[in-house]
Amino acid sequence: GQQLNQSPQSMFIQEGEDVSMNCTSSSIFNTWLWYKQDPGEGPVLLIALYKAGELTSNGRLTAQFGITRKDSFLNISASIPSDVGIYFCAGQFDGSGTYKYIFGTGTRLKVLA
């Protein structure tokens, strides 16, 4: 079945640094979503991507839909302590019709003040 691999699995960064994480698959997706999850809470939608090559920003966050439609990356600029959490990508693949999303394995971000 479809799988989404995220890297890195976890990262420690200094406050103020930029962060980059990505999500790859061997399958083609036609929509990518990026979520952030804090401990004990539900995922919060950050960015949605619909077209190959699309670059979308939401404040300090920027995400891109890969040209091959098999990958996506998320960048966070000038990280702050509240950026701590787990970031998940989610892909919806062609032919689903029901908008079922496959979630990635997550990138755990820890920001050192």
Added chain:
Amino acid sequence: EPEVTQTPSHQVTQMGQEVILRCVPISNHLYFYWYRQILGQKVEFLVSFYNNEISEKSEIFDDQFSVERPDGSNFTLKIRSTKLEDSAMYFCASSREGNEQFFGPGTRLTVL
């Protein structure tokens, strides 16, 4: 800002008991979903629901699971006879058009 709500926040039950997890999706949304997340793992799709019927379900969603939209606001997940491995966070999500899905805060289910 409208949000998805879920009750209870934590449910503890004995193995073999039935549980019902409740969700109130965002009011003008048309697509509804249940996902689960075993502790420390990724979010897994269980079932999607549209136009008052199940549109897709995963292999996890076996005969012990059922969903219902009993009225215009609630969306429920029932597990008929819980097993130890059903212990997880269960998230309800809703979407207006199916693409952007908004998650609730989750119900932590603990099966003893």
